[in-house]
Amino acid sequence: MQRADAERLFQMACAAFPRGGVALFDGGVRLMCREDAECGVPPARFDMRKEASVFSRGGRLYYLVQLPLPPSFQIFLCLRAEDYSSAAVPVRMLDVLASEARRCGGESAPDDARAARPGENRLLDSLLYTDTLEMKVYTFLLAEEYGKDLGIPRAVCVVNGGAEELREAARVASRFREADAQDICGLTGEGRLVICRCLGETRRSVKSRLDGYLRALSERISARCGFAPEIFVGTYAAQPEEYRLSLEAALIAGEWARAEGKRGGIYYASEYILEYTFQKTEPSQLRHFLAPYAERLRGEPELLATAEALIECDMNVILTAEKLFVHRNTVTMRVSRLRELLGVDPLHRDTDKFLLMLICAYYRRYC
Incomplete structure (x- = not known):
């Protein structure tokens, strides 16, 4: 890193870490320093x-966080531990800031790195690790630079494959004719091909909204890249902090599909996360969180039947009405009653749909 870039990084770090000491060294000689009244001055190593x-x-x-900036620079942070969920958070933030400082200074990545990580990879790295207010602000700035509206709901999709396969698949995905201008696509620092797919109409579930697009994309990748990709799809994300949860849900779907011996295809978190939750959670915890909801349904057999039919029909009111042999207005009224009784809106929010699935599954198992 050039001296001008290192000094730029120091200024960026001072803005990103307002509570803490920041120091920049060159070969052990302190060049710039901001002392914090409580944290003091970061010592040199x-x-x-x-x-x-x-x-x-x-x-x-x-x-105490240190990041080398070859050939001779180092930057140090001294931060309050209470401000961050773990020590890894400021390390990731500092890495992102260093990449930005190099980019602003015109220091480009090697050709093979650019080929390996096309698209909005810096935005993805930031978006999937938004742990603090500072990181959230930085993520919004990156999104503005790329012309991405983070108020648009998306779902995180992970394409699985080998490193070389994913490089080519990333190019195919970013140029796919059905891609939306608000999609965020690239290879993350962890080597995953991630597509944050714009959902648009939120009244439909993630699966019903994305299935056609992902099947077409899978066919295109197979034709162009010579391998059949596995695609794991997470949950609805409308805020920066929800993207990491959507990614984790997608990885759970992949883990569960592999445990069942499945290979290739598209796997949705909504199809696997229910069983995963019941297997990984202590019954006492399930009882603590779900029993109050189940008790409210005990005297409402029609509501329970409607909830289960909605889940089976992927929250489609018309199909649910046909399944129950009732008018769709009846289903709509029962959904309103579910909203009043349980405080959930499963037609419009995936998180509430999942909660309703948990409630119904708990009721059938334990009530």
């Missing part, structure tokens, strides 16, 4: 390693 350590002072915990 002369080993060129990226690491985060924890220390205690005055009964409080602090993180």
Whole structure:
């Protein structure tokens, strides 16, 4: 990194970490420093390693983060541990800021790195790890740079394959004719091909909204790249902090599909996360969270039947009415009653749909 880029990174770090000490060194010589009244001045270490350590002072915990900037620069942070969920958070933030400082200074990545990570990869790296207010602000700035509206609901889709296969698949996905201008597509720092697919009409479920697009994309990747991709699809995400949850849900779908011996195809979190939750959660915890809801349904057999039919029909009111042999207005009224009784809106929110699935499954198993 050039000196101008290192100094730019120092200024960016001061803005991104308002509560903490920041120091920039060149070969052990302090170039720039911002002292914090509580955290003090970060001490210099002369080993060129990226690491985060924890220390205690005055009964409080602090993180000391160091990032080498070859050939000779180092930047250090001294931060309050209470401000971050883990020491890994400021390390990731500092990595992203360093990449941005290099880019602003015109220092480009090697050709093979650009080929390996096309599209909005910096935005993806930031979006999928939005753990703090500072990171959220930075994510919005990146989104504005790329012309992406983070108020638009999306679902995180993970395409699985080998490293070389995914490089070519990323190019195919970013140029796919059915891609939306608001899709966010690229290879993340973890080597995953991630597509944050714009959902548009939120009254439909993630699966009904994306299935046609993903099947067409899978066929295109198979034809152009010579392999049949596995695609894992997460949950609805409308806020930056929800994208990580959507990614984790997609990975759970992949884990569960593999446990069942399945290979190839498209797997939705909504199809697997229910069984996963019941297997991984203690019965006492399930009882604590779900029993109150189940009790409210105990005297409402019609509502329970309607809820289960809605789940089976993927929240389609017309299909639910046909299944129950009632008028669709009757289903609509029962959905309103479910909203009043349970506080859920499963037709419009995937999280509420999942909660309703949990409630019905708990009722059938334990009530």
